[in-house]
Amino acid sequence: xxxxxxxxxxxxxYNGTSVLSNIxxxxxxxxxxxxxxxxxxxxxTLIKLILGLLKPSEGTIRIFGQPPEKCRxxxxxxxxxxxxxxxxxxxxxxxxxxxxxxxxxxxxxxxxKKAVETALKSVDLWNIKDRQIGELSGGQQQxxxxxxxxxxxxxxxxLDEPTASIDPDxxxxxxxxxxxxxxxxxxxxxxxxxxxxxxxxxxxACLDHTLHYHGAAEGGLKKLEDIYQCPIELVAHGLPHRxxxxxxxxxx
Amino acid sequence: xxxxxxxxxQNALIxxxxxxxxxxxxxxxxxxxxxxxxxxxxxxxxxxxxxxGYLLGINPILAxxxxxxxxxxxxxxxxxxxxxxxxxxxxxxxxxxxxxxxLFIGLKPGxxxxxxxxxxxxxxxxxxxxxxxxAILDAIILMALLLFHREFFALAFDEEFATIAxxxxxxxxxxxxxxxxxxxxxxxxxxxxxxxMALLTMPAAMCRPFTHNLKKLVLASTITGLILTVxxxxxxxxxxxxxxxxxxxxxxxxxxxxxxFRRLS
Numbered sequence: 001x002x003x004x005x006x007x008x009x010x011x012x013x014y015n016g017t018s019v020l021s022n023i024x025x026x027x028x029x030x031x032x033x034x035x036x037x038x039x040x041x042x043x044x045t046l047i048k049l050i051l052g053l054l055k056p057s058e059g060t061i062r063i064f065g066q067p068p069e070k071c072r073x074x075x076x077x078x079x080x081x082x083x084x085x086x087x088x089x090x091x092x093x094x095x096x097x098x099x100x101x102x103x104x105x106x107x108x109x110x111x112x113k114k115a116v117e118t119a120l121k122s123v124d125l126w127n128i129k130d131r132q133i134g135e136l137s138g139g140q141q142q143x144x145x146x147x148x149x150x151x152x153x154x155x156x157x158x159l160d161e162p163t164a165s166i167d168p169d170x171x172x173x174x175x176x177x178x179x180x181x182x183x184x185x186x187x188x189x190x191x192x193x194x195x196x197x198x199x200x201x202x203x204x205a206c207l208d209h210t211l212h213y214h215g216a217a218e219g220g221l222k223k224l225e226d227i228y229q230c231p232i233e234l235v236a237h238g239l240p241h242r243x244x245x246x247x248x249x250x251x252x
Numbered sequence: 253x254x255x256x257x258x259x260x261x262q263n264a265l266i267x268x269x270x271x272x273x274x275x276x277x278x279x280x281x282x283x284x285x286x287x288x289x290x291x292x293x294x295x296x297x298x299x300x301x302x303x304x305g306y307l308l309g310i311n312p313i314l315a316x317x318x319x320x321x322x323x324x325x326x327x328x329x330x331x332x333x334x335x336x337x338x339x340x341x342x343x344x345x346x347x348x349x350x351x352x353x354x355l356f357i358g359l360k361p362g363x364x365x366x367x368x369x370x371x372x373x374x375x376x377x378x379x380x381x382x383x384x385x386x387a388i389l390d391a392i393i394l395m396a397l398l399l400f401h402r403e404f405f406a407l408a409f410d411e412e413f414a415t416i417a418x419x420x421x422x423x424x425x426x427x428x429x430x431x432x433x434x435x436x437x438x439x440x441x442x443x444x445x446x447x448x449m450a451l452l453t454m455p456a457a458m459c460r461p462f463t464h465n466l467k468k469l470v471l472a473s474t475i476t477g478l479i480l481t482v483x484x485x486x487x488x489x490x491x492x493x494x495x496x497x498x499x500x501x502x503x504x505x506x507x508x509x510x511x512x513f514r515r516l517s
Contacts, residue, residue: 051416077416088284089464090411098406101417105399132464149411 001066003028004156004186006051010059012045019045023059027156032182034201034217035190041208043061043190044080047160051077064155076149076185078142080160086134092144093129096120099151112151119147123177139170146177157181160190175200255489260376264495266483267378270386271442271451274435276474277397279456281428285408288453290327293342295448296427297323297349302370302445303356312370313385313437320433323349328429332422332465348474373444373496375485382441389438393431404428405466442481443496450500451477458507459512480506 005027012020020042027033030250048054049061052068075101096119100112118128123143133141142162151156163171171193178187178200189201198217205208205214255261282291301319305312327345331338355363367375397404403424406414415421432452439448455477456469463469483501491498 006268053412053415072416073417075416077413079410082410084410085284085286087460087471089460090405090409091464094405095409098409098413098417101406101419103400103418104420105404108402146488150416243430 005188006060006062007046007049008060009061010049010056012042012049012054013057014045018050018209019062020056020207021210023207025205025211025214027188029155029186030182031186031188031203032178032201033186033188033189033203033205034194034198035196035205035207036192037207037212038096039220043207044160046207047077047158047188047190050149052159058163063086068096073152076152076157078145078149078159078162078189079155080163081165082141082145084133088133090133091130091138092120092125092133095133096147096151099148115151115153116147119150120144122150122180123147137170139166139174142166143177146174150181153184156186157185157187158190159187161167161192162189163191163193260378261489263378263380263383264375264485265482266383267375267386267436267442269478270383271439272455272474272478273390274393274470275436275451275455275477276470277393278431278435279452279454279477280470280473281404281408282432282452283456283460284466284469285428287428288430288449289339290331290342290429291432291436291452292449293327293346293349293446294320294324294433295439295452296346297327298372298433298436298440299353300349300351301353301437301443302367302440303353305321306365307356311381313382313440314449316437316440317389317434319349321430324429324433325426332425343461346458361390369444370440371444371446372494373440373442373447375442375495375499378441386438386441388463389434393434393444396427396431400424400427409414443499447496448501450480454500454507455480458503458510465475 003226005021005025005028007025010020010023012024014231022038025046035046037043049056050063050068051072052061054064061068064074091107093116096116097108099119100108100115102108102112116129117126120129123146125140125143125147128136128140133144136144142165146159146162149159163174166174178189181187187201194204201217203215204217206212256265280286287298298316298320300323301316302312304319305315308315323345327342330336330345331341333341336344368374403419405416406417406419406427407421407424411421411425435452436445436448439451443451456473459469459472459476463472480503481499484502485495487493487502488495488498
């Protein structure tokens with residue numbers, strides 16, 4: 001099965017400064033991957049390259065076998081902390097509906113409205129569909145934007161630090177939505193939240209200008225601790241989950 | 253009212269209606285998308301077109317139309333080129349456009365014409381020909397909005413996501429600026445270039461806190477603009493004051509009256 005995302009020898013520079021160099025990165029159909037790394041390491045840049053919002057200085061990108069701009073309809077995207085005007089005259093329902101945009105002169109159909117309903121129900125916000133977007137809490141807004149990314153029934157879901165602006169106790173309820181979603185699509189999650197995420201994802205890619213590690217989460221975290229290439233916000237000691245097996249506490 | 257028997261007053265009232273339509277639609281997008289400064293730039297740059305019209309001996313309003321579109325595109329492209337900060341780019345083209353207008357007028361031999369009407373407007377001198385131009389511009393603006401409301405709305409709310417969703421955001425951003433340019437030309441005869449910004453922004457800004465529905469906002473802005481324009485027109489007639497300035501001051505007065513009722517930001 002060909003990978004749905006294939007980056008080969010990608011480099012990207014901004015204003016003369018190298019942001020990414022020699023990246024080979026793939027995502028398979030059923031992946032559930034966390035993309036971690038320090039700020040400024042190029043995580044958002046990588047996402048934008050996949051979306052075709054940025055062009056690489058070197059290398060090739062193939063998404064579903066095509067150039068990035070051709071496949072946007074198959075990708076759901078939840079951008080980083082939004083710069084959206086909270087007083088904008090738009091309701092939750094219409095925010096999600098914009099995810100169903102099909103092109104010039106094509107109205108939003110009944111099928112689109114059904115998709116909005118499904119998406120909002122999957123994030124448990126159908127009951128507030130008529131509220132103005134600014135009236136919602138940060139966590140609720142992020143769920144609306146997730147529903148917007150889901151409205152088109154994508155094959156690949158890109159989430160860029162979706163819980164960065166959310167309170168810690170609400171983060172878990174956001175992440176709880178993901179295991180259900182990954183049954184239908186590949187999920188790539190950019191995050192600093194390695195401790196919480198470690199309970200959900202299967203693979204980790206560590207990005208800091210180059211790809212330091214890309215493989216199974218199990219054992220990957222221990223390796224990252226040892227290498228200390230990627231600063232980890234919460235070192236996962238003693239958390240009751242499967243990612244870290246028994247490991248040597250002799251260094252404590 | 254006897255005054256309504258006079259053609260100039262009838263024309264003025266029709267002009268008020270035509271102007272309110274453009275301001276309701278375009279003004280709403282200017283306010284929600286924070287394009288007020290850009291609109292100022294486009295409106296003042298349009299003066300170059302007025303001057304060009306005089307120099308070439310054609311109706312300055314007609315000359316202002318293509319010049320305004322070119323200014324709008326220039327401002328739009330330059331402010332997004334990445335090399336210049338957007339407000340810097342706007343400020344530069346704003347003043348260069350006006351300066352070009354003065355230059356063109358100075359280049360024409362003979363006495364400089366009375367620019368007062370174009371700078372400050374005179375709704376009472378609107379001719380039937382002017383009304384036809386205004387109606388055609390209104391029709392273009394209305395059609396653009398009806399055909400492309402999905403695109404404009406998505407772009408205004410979240411441009412990056414709209415791009416991902418497949419909206420040709422750059423094209424529609426430039427198209428919106430061109431529509432602003434057309435609205436500016438529409439407004440020149442009523443309030444003049446200097447005061448165009450007031451009519452483009454105040455009705456929508458006044459109505460914005462009172463509704464979360466875009467369609468209702470456009471409608472409310474149109475009606476508010478119409479009522480207050482006619483009120484200003486009537487007061488200027490009663491007290492023999494300059495019409496454009498009176499209309500703007502009435503708008504401002506009512507804007508401040510509504511401020512205490514606005515939700516706290």
